[in-house]
Amino acid sequence: MNKLALSVDPQLDPWRAPLVRVAIPARLAFDLDAFQETIATLARELGCEPCLSGANCLLAFINDYVVNPEGRLDPIPEQWVGALGQQFGP
Amino acid sequence: MVRELGIGLSHARGLEPLCAAGTELVQVLEVEPQTFWMETFDPVDPYQVDQGACERIKGLPQVKLVHGIGFPVGGSRAPDPRHLPVFAQAVVDFDAAWASEHLSFNLAGGPSGTFNTGFLMPPRQTWHGVDAAATTIRSTQAGLPVPFAVETGVNYLRPRPDELPDGLFVGAVAESADCGLLLDLHNVWTNERNGRQSVTEFLGQLPLERVWELHLAGGSELDGYWIDSHSGPVPDDVMDLAAEVIPQLHNLGAIIFEVFPSYLPRLDLHVIEAQLERLHELWSLRPRASIRPPQPSARELGHPTRTVGDDPMGDVRAWEDTLGQIVVGLPTRGSLGAEIGADHGTDIVRSLLKDFRAGMVCDALRLTVHLLLLTVGEEALRSMLAEFGASQPPALFRSTEGEAFGDYLSGLDLKVEYLPEIVAYERGVLRTLTTGQATDVAFPYDPLPVLRALAGARMPQTPRAGNFVVSITPDDCEAIRVEGIAIT
Numbered sequence: 001m002n003k004l005a006l007s008v009d010p011q012l013d014p015w016r017a018p019l020v021r022v023a024i025p026a027r028l029a030f031d032l033d034a035f036q037e038t039i040a041t042l043a044r045e046l047g048c049e050p051c052l053s054g055a056n057c058l059l060a061f062i063n064d065y066v067v068n069p070e071g072r073l074d075p076i077p078e079q080w081v082g083a084l085g086q087q088f089g090p
Numbered sequence: 091m092v093r094e095l096g097i098g099l100s101h102a103r104g105l106e107p108l109c110a111a112g113t114e115l116v117q118v119l120e121v122e123p124q125t126f127w128m129e130t131f132d133p134v135d136p137y138q139v140d141q142g143a144c145e146r147i148k149g150l151p152q153v154k155l156v157h158g159i160g161f162p163v164g165g166s167r168a169p170d171p172r173h174l175p176v177f178a179q180a181v182v183d184f185d186a187a188w189a190s191e192h193l194s195f196n197l198a199g200g201p202s203g204t205f206n207t208g209f210l211m212p213p214r215q216t217w218h219g220v221d222a223a224a225t226t227i228r229s230t231q232a233g234l235p236v237p238f239a240v241e242t243g244v245n246y247l248r249p250r251p252d253e254l255p256d257g258l259f260v261g262a263v264a265e266s267a268d269c270g271l272l273l274d275l276h277n278v279w280t281n282e283r284n285g286r287q288s289v290t291e292f293l294g295q296l297p298l299e300r301v302w303e304l305h306l307a308g309g310s311e312l313d314g315y316w317i318d319s320h321s322g323p324v325p326d327d328v329m330d331l332a333a334e335v336i337p338q339l340h341n342l343g344a345i346i347f348e349v350f351p352s353y354l355p356r357l358d359l360h361v362i363e364a365q366l367e368r369l370h371e372l373w374s375l376r377p378r379a380s381i382r383p384p385q386p387s388a389r390e391l392g393h394p395t396r397t398v399g400d401d402p403m404g405d406v407r408a409w410e411d412t413l414g415q416i417v418v419g420l421p422t423r424g425s426l427g428a429e430i431g432a433d434h435g436t437d438i439v440r441s442l443l444k445d446f447r448a449g450m451v452c453d454a455l456r457l458t459v460h461l462l463l464l465t466v467g468e469e470a471l472r473s474m475l476a477e478f479g480a481s482q483p484p485a486l487f488r489s490t491e492g493e494a495f496g497d498y499l500s501g502l503d504l505k506v507e508y509l510p511e512i513v514a515y516e517r518g519v520l521r522t523l524t525t526g527q528a529t530d531v532a533f534p535y536d537p538l539p540v541l542r543a544l545a546g547a548r549m550p551q552t553p554r555a556g557n558f559v560v561s562i563t564p565d566d567c568e569a570i571r572v573e574g575i576a577i578t
Binding site: 048059065 | 472
């Protein structure tokens with residue numbers, strides 16, 4: 001897998017902070033696993049959304065993840081228990 | 091007639107561990123190839139396949155099916171013909187036994203031309219609608235090397251007095267197009283729960299010998315409606331219906347359990363395994379002898395009021411355009427617009443579409459979304475997404491929707507630290523992934539700690555100031571050798 005690389009470009013103006021160039025392969029940049037040590041958030045693709053005629057609750061789930069100070073996914077909040085009483089989750 | 095393949099899953103990356111474990115539990119993997127296409131905007135070659143994803147999925151041991159998404163075949167407007175060779179290649183690459191798409195539409199006309207509705211919409215259920223759908227299906231079928239089936243859709247609108255019953259419409263389309271049927275039993279049950287035709291009547295009007303595949307899924311409740319959310323286990327009622335109908339499906343080739351990827355972190359894989367074990371029990375109920383369907387000419391598509399009007403497509407187009415405009419928030423005129431607009435089902439669709447588009451932005455601009463949630467909060471972000479959504483119709487691809495939302499954000503005067511650089515960075519990543527061209531993004535601070543923090547959904551600590559450029563490179567470029575760092 002390509003890695004991050006750092007290099008220093010030569011500067012003509014000695015009073016200007018040196019330019020640091022960071023090169024990141026795009027697929028690595030899109031893969032958040034490369035930038036974090038905690039459990040990956042959902043794997044992402046760039047194409048069409050998968051088949052769904054219902055509620056995509058990704059933003060709500062991400063918000064739950066963001067505001068949790070320990071960075072873990074909590075057990076399912078009450079609102080995600082199905083109307084038929086199904087319980088699911090760890 | 092199709093091969094008997096067994097029990098399977100609709101592909102999602104989070105389910106790959108179950109697939110990699112072998113074919114005892116998961117025998118079939120249904121792939122939606124458009125989920126790993128990229129939109130290039132090259133007029134000749136607009137759809138590029140992520141070959142890495144393709145190879146990874148091919149490496150899984152299951153027999154594959156190919157299920158199209160994004161190019162449904164139920165409307166009067168045929169999907170972009172440029173997609174068909176890429177879709178056909180996916181069929182070949184995955185050695186799929188058959189292919190399928192949705193008996194829905196997602197292209198509608200408006201003041202600025204044809205637009206994407208962003209959500210699968212119910213077709214016009216009249217004889218003209220049958221003809222329109224059959225024509226579109228045949229044009230897709232002709233470009234594929236395998237048999238083709240259409241999926242029975244969900245419809246959140248109430249039944250209309252001028253439309254054919256659901257089952258009669260679907261059956262007539264399948265017989266007119268001479269195609270197979272993908273019976274999504276949860277969709278049909280959802281429709282019954284929301285006031286449409288009962289499952290029993292629907293199945294009674296369907297040519298069951300054309301059913302090659304069964305989809306089963308779970309759902310959720312929203313504002314008094316049952317929603318086809320693919321959010322968890324199959325309801326017991328749907329399992330019971332499946333047990334009743336499977337003995338009548340003489341040409342059944344596969345039963346697929348669907349779960350939408352967003353819900354996977356909330357579902358233990360053991361729940362999925364338990365569902366698959368129940369599906370294996372259902373599989374054992376199928377009849378032994380298969381039946382070849384009679385040729386369409388042997389069937390009478392009789393309906394006493396069938397007529398051919400002077401403008402057969404006008405009524406179908408009016409339905410598609412009016413419904414499409416309503417769900418994306420464009421103003422409509424006339425009695426049809428008033429009628430459809432008064433249907434609470436359109437409010438449900440609009441709500442689902444908002445969340446759908448938000449999900450696309452979350453996928454494409456994850457760091458930006460994390461930053462905005464950490465700073466302005468969910469309510470403000472949803473307001474921005476609503477304003478963005480009102481300004482332009484949905485894109486088909488997540489990369490395109492993300493790029494457009496990034497453009498919208500760049501036009502706002504948001505005083506959020508790090509936001510301009512993060513938006514520029516993520517737009518640059520999308521651009522490089524879709525074009526193969528390197529992109530440079532300037533940062534007035536050390537970018538890596540900020541990117542890492544946001545990837546972990548944490549607010550960055552104040553980074554050291556400096557003069558940085560991130561070069562986002564195509565994957566086939568060699569990394570630049572590390573030579574040293576000098577930072578103020």
